[in-house]
Amino acid sequence: NAGVTQTPKFQVLKTGQSMTLQCAQDMNHNSMYWYRQDPGMGLRLIYYSASEGTTDKGEVPNGYNVSRLNKREFSLRLESAAPSQTSVYFCASNGGPNTEAFFGQGTRLTVV
Amino acid sequence: GDSVTQMEGPVTLSEEAFLTINCTYTATGYPSLFWYVQYPGEGLQLLLKATKADDKGSNKGFEATYRKETTSFHLEKGSVQVSDSAVYFCALSRVRGTALIFGKGTTLSVSS
Numbered sequence: 198n199a200g201v202t203q204t205p206k207f208q209v210l211k212t213g214q215s216m217t218l219q220c221a222q223d224m225n226h227n228s229m230y231w232y233r234q235d236p237g238m239g240l241r242l243i244y245y246s247a248s249e250g251t252t253d254k255g256e257v258p259n260g261y262n263v264s265r266l267n268k269r270e271f272s273l274r275l276e277s278a279a280p281s282q283t284s285v286y287f288c289a290s291n292g293g294p295n296t297e298a299f300f301g302q303g304t305r306l307t308v309v
Numbered sequence: 310g311d312s313v314t315q316m317e318g319p320v321t322l323s324e325e326a327f328l329t330i331n332c333t334y335t336a337t338g339y340p341s342l343f344w345y346v347q348y349p350g351e352g353l354q355l356l357l358k359a360t361k362a363d364d365k366g367s368n369k370g371f372e373a374t375y376r377k378e379t380t381s382f383h384l385e386k387g388s389v390q391v392s393d394s395a396v397y398f399c400a401l402s403r404v405r406g407t408a409l410i411f412g413k414g415t416t417l418s419v420s421s
Contacts, residue, residue, distance in 0.1 A: 201352075228407040239398065239413035240353075247407050255408065287352060289409075295341040295360060295402045298409050300352035 199223050203288050203301035210278045210308045218273040218304050220288030228291050229271035230255075230298065231263065233284040240287065246271055278308045311336040315399045315412035322389055322419050330384040330415045332373075332399035340401040342366075342375055342382040343409065347396040356384075356397070389419045 201222045210216055222229065227248045232240040242255030246265040260282060262274045271290075275282060285305050289298040316331040334342065341360045345353040357366030359375035359382065366373050371386045382399060399412040 230408055232411075237413060240411040242408055242410075245408050289353075291407060291409075294407050296407075297343060297355045297358055298353075300345075300354070302352045 201288055201290055201299050201301040203286075203304050205304060206302065208304060208306050210275075210306065212279060212308060214278050215274065215276050216278065216306075217275075218286055218288070218306075219270070220272065220301060221270045222288075222290040222299070223269065224290060224292075224299065225268070226290035226292050226299075227268070228293060229265065230289045230291075231261075231271070231273045232287045232289065233257065234287060234303075235284050243273065243286075278306075280308045282306065283308045311340070311401060311403055311410050313399050313401055313410055313412035315397075315415055317413075317415070319416040319418055322417070324391055324419055324421050325388045326419075328384070328386040328389045328393075328417065330397055330399075330417070332382045332384065332412060334380050334382065334399075334401050336380075336401055336403070339377070340403060342373070343400040343402070344371070344373055344382070344384050345398040345400060345411075347398065347414070349395070353398060389417070391419050391421050393417060394419045 230245040231243040244263040249268045288301040291298040343358045344356040346356045357368045359366040362377035364375045396414045400409045
């Protein structure tokens with residue numbers, strides 16, 4: 198039972214490079230999320246998808262784009278990476294309002 | 310808007326000490342409340358939850374009671390162990406919408 202799977206686990210980018218973080222869940226959840234975790238800031242919501250075919254901005258969407266490819270997969274793209282995007286990124290999913298979220302293991306991204 | 314405030318850390322305790330981590334929230338309506346735990350190098354995992362006022366969530370010796378009158382959901386454990394060392398996040402689920410809103414996290418360090 199894999200749950201939420203994120204790839205890659207670690208990545209180093211140069212400023213200006215692009216990359217896509219992949220996320221897949223096998224729990225048949227409707228909703229999926231991307232958070233970033235920074236020291237002293239907790240988890241901040243970047244984008245979310247309440248259901249297949251919809252995406253919405255969260256608290257810190259600037260510099261990111263997302264794609265809900267199908268019900269299982271939700272990717273996060275950095276078009277032109279900046280040092281301020283150095284962070285740990287978590288993908289999560291849940292079945293709907295007021296339900297617990299399940300998290301992936303995280304992607305540690307460093308932009309130099 | 311909805312928000313979660315939890316006590317600043319780090320919290321440093323000796324093994325078998327009593328633990329309290331304070332959490333208060335601001336939200337419209339009746340959100341569900343959660344405590345998540347993050348062990349070093351891992352993603353977040355649900356520790357306990359409560360979905361309505363006066364509910365008590367419990368797991369692994371941890372407890373928290375949903376207090377609507379004080380808008381609080383404080384985490385407690387009677388006797389902590391070294392293995393409890395981790396970061397603890399309080400979170401709420403919006404009444405409208407599916408995303409979880411997190412506090413900034415509290416780092417707990419337990420020494421033997």
